Amino acid sequence: MAASMQFYGVKTPELALNSKRIEFSSKGLNFSALVSSARVFSRNVDRSCKNIALRVTCEAGRVELLERKASETFKLNKTEKKLTCVMKFGGSSVASAERMIQVAKLILSFPDEKPVVVLSAMAKTTNKLLMAGEKAVCCGVTNVDTIEELSYIKELHIRTAHELGVETAVIAEHLEGLEQLLKGVAMMKELTLRSRDYLVSFGECMSTRLFAAYLNKIGHKARQYDAFEIGIITTDDFTNADILEATYPAVSKKLLGDWSKENALPVVTGFLGKGWRSCAVTTLGRGGSDLTATTIGKALGLREIQVWKDVDGVLTCDPNIYCGAQPVPHLTFDEAAELAYFGAQVLHPLSMRPAREGNIPVRVKNSYNPTAPGTVITRSRDMSKAVLTSIVLKRNVTMLDITSTRMLGQYGFLAKVFSTFEKLGISVDVVATSEVSISLTLDPSKFCSRELIQHELDQVVEELEKIAVVNLLRHRSIISLIGNVQRSSFILEKGFRVLRTNGINVQMISQGASKVNISLIVNDDEAEHCVKALHSAFFETDTCEAVSECPTGYIAASS
Ligand SMILES: Nc1ncnc2c1ncn2[C@@H]1O[C@H](COP(=O)(O)OP(=O)(O)O)[C@@H](O)[C@H]1O
Numbered sequence: 001m002a003a004s005m006q007f008y009g010v011k012t013p014e015l016a017l018n019s020k021r022i023e024f025s026s027k028g029l030n031f032s033a034l035v036s037s038a039r040v041f042s043r044n045v046d047r048s049c050k051n052i053a054l055r056v057t058c059e060a061g062r063v064e065l066l067e068r069k070a071s072e073t074f075k076l077n078k079t080e081k082k083l084t085c086v087m088k089f090g091g092s093s094v095a096s097a098e099r100m101i102q103v104a105k106l107i108l109s110f111p112d113e114k115p116v117v118v119l120s121a122m123a124k125t126t127n128k129l130l131m132a133g134e135k136a137v138c139c140g141v142t143n144v145d146t147i148e149e150l151s152y153i154k155e156l157h158i159r160t161a162h163e164l165g166v167e168t169a170v171i172a173e174h175l176e177g178l179e180q181l182l183k184g185v186a187m188m189k190e191l192t193l194r195s196r197d198y199l200v201s202f203g204e205c206m207s208t209r210l211f212a213a214y215l216n217k218i219g220h221k222a223r224q225y226d227a228f229e230i231g232i233i234t235t236d237d238f239t240n241a242d243i244l245e246a247t248y249p250a251v252s253k254k255l256l257g258d259w260s261k262e263n264a265l266p267v268v269t270g271f272l273g274k275g276w277r278s279c280a281v282t283t284l285g286r287g288g289s290d291l292t293a294t295t296i297g298k299a300l301g302l303r304e305i306q307v308w309k310d311v312d313g314v315l316t317c318d319p320n321i322y323c324g325a326q327p328v329p330h331l332t333f334d335e336a337a338e339l340a341y342f343g344a345q346v347l348h349p350l351s352m353r354p355a356r357e358g359n360i361p362v363r364v365k366n367s368y369n370p371t372a373p374g375t376v377i378t379r380s381r382d383m384s385k386a387v388l389t390s391i392v393l394k395r396n397v398t399m400l401d402i403t404s405t406r407m408l409g410q411y412g413f414l415a416k417v418f419s420t421f422e423k424l425g426i427s428v429d430v431v432a433t434s435e436v437s438i439s440l441t442l443d444p445s446k447f448c449s450r451e452l453i454q455h456e457l458d459q460v461v462e463e464l465e466k467i468a469v470v471n472l473l474r475h476r477s478i479i480s481l482i483g484n485v486q487r488s489s490f491i492l493e494k495g496f497r498v499l500r501t502n503g504i505n506v507q508m509i510s511q512g513a514s515k516v517n518i519s520l521i522v523n524d525d526e527a528e529h530c531v532k533a534l535h536s537a538f539f540e541t542d543t544c545e546a547v548s549e550c551p552t553g554y555i556a557a558s559s
């Protein structure tokens, strides 16, 4: 094992190293840290002493500080506390002044927590901004101030400022800037993806300014941050940007640095970043504030990431499809990632990645019902009794049946098919293959507008038809059964029995390598009914009782 340590503001300390634990002392402080996991990892371990910033880099992996003892010669500042967690509140949680006041109360009801607060735009604002942008393209410069959505946004934010008792000056520049931007769009008669991202950024920029001003007004020191100013660095894929590694040290340096100087609660815009080449504002895809929260959690090595929603956690299915959906108490990162990727709106598809990398638990809670236990997402959980965890529906999916025109036994067919998708930059969701045919579904999130969908599909079909017979099937749904795939035979047996009873024909099936997901493809118009029927079979009868485990691990249904 190799380890290196960098000390800022102190001379090289004494260092003792064994395979599990690093011990060292400096200026009368003794440190002891446990080394675990097997990845290159680097983080600030402690910044609590004024002149010491300590960074531990260890090739063997993660370092957790176990003990810190102050001697008579160096006293720690007892009033200074570390940032402890991220608390992210979505649009529904900060929909009005009243909701912002409730959220402030909620944050302050945890006096031991020093959270980084991440906020989305006030509910409906992002959609209204997008709609205002679309209208501006064709309404003419002189008509911009008549755009209904612009009036709604202005009125909502000014009213919220008044009701919170904060100066409207905190958002005045943004309201003015928003109108100017829409006039620019009207003049140019176009809304590029880049200007669309800039346009929607006004939502988060205003909600965070209002909220931080309110915290300060009630005597709790807070500081507003725009994500694109503090080092959230992304690719330049406007509307769907990806976070780059450089983000982690930059965000950590900025937020921890400021916190140690002024102890003001950081209130950060979710959803936004800064393109590394363009330096323009980018967005992380709809629902991207969850990803902001987990990114900050990882960057700062915080204890927990909380995402506060308007539901009692991750549920057994989308409550809009079936109101009997129940909260799931515990999920693994893999389960949550799969669930989010396959369409559960409750979490951003990529939001689990930083949490998993930093091994930081994510807690999904309800800001309207804070005492509900919510869902805890961690690296592992007890799967001994787990069968099905959640059912997820992804609608309006396009499916392709691709059959080779060559004879059986030809090699390289799969490679040719997938290189076509790579060339066209299209992502594939679910795949089932035989030697001469492939069925797959295309990820609709890659298709940004209606015209592009048709255009891209035409391109795919044209390319693939050079090597295969292609059958394009639209209006399909993916039903993902997330759970313990070790029990796949039981899940499939029960699932197919339900589908057969309901007269539903499954068109494709795939059991992912993730070991937590079985995907079934059905027609769009049958999908909701399928989800309800599966939900009642798996969650409203006692599934665990119906399963008995033989010593060999074989699962049999007793019903
Ligand atoms: N499996 C699920 N569990 C919980 N909520 C779900 C699920 N599938 C879809 N949803 C929807 O996700 C919503 C919460 O996600 P979202 O609106 O993005 O929250 P926020 O804006 O508060 O971050 C819920 O109101 C619910 O309608």
Ligand SMILES: N[C@@H](CC(=O)OP(=O)(O)O)C(=O)O
Residues within 6 Å of the ligand: 089, 090, 091, 092, 120, 121, 126, 127, 203, 270, 271, 285, 286, 287, 288, 289, 290
């Ligand atoms: N405001 C953005 C980002 C976001 O994360 O929102 P929410 O947390 O309300 O899903 C959106 O509507 O997509």
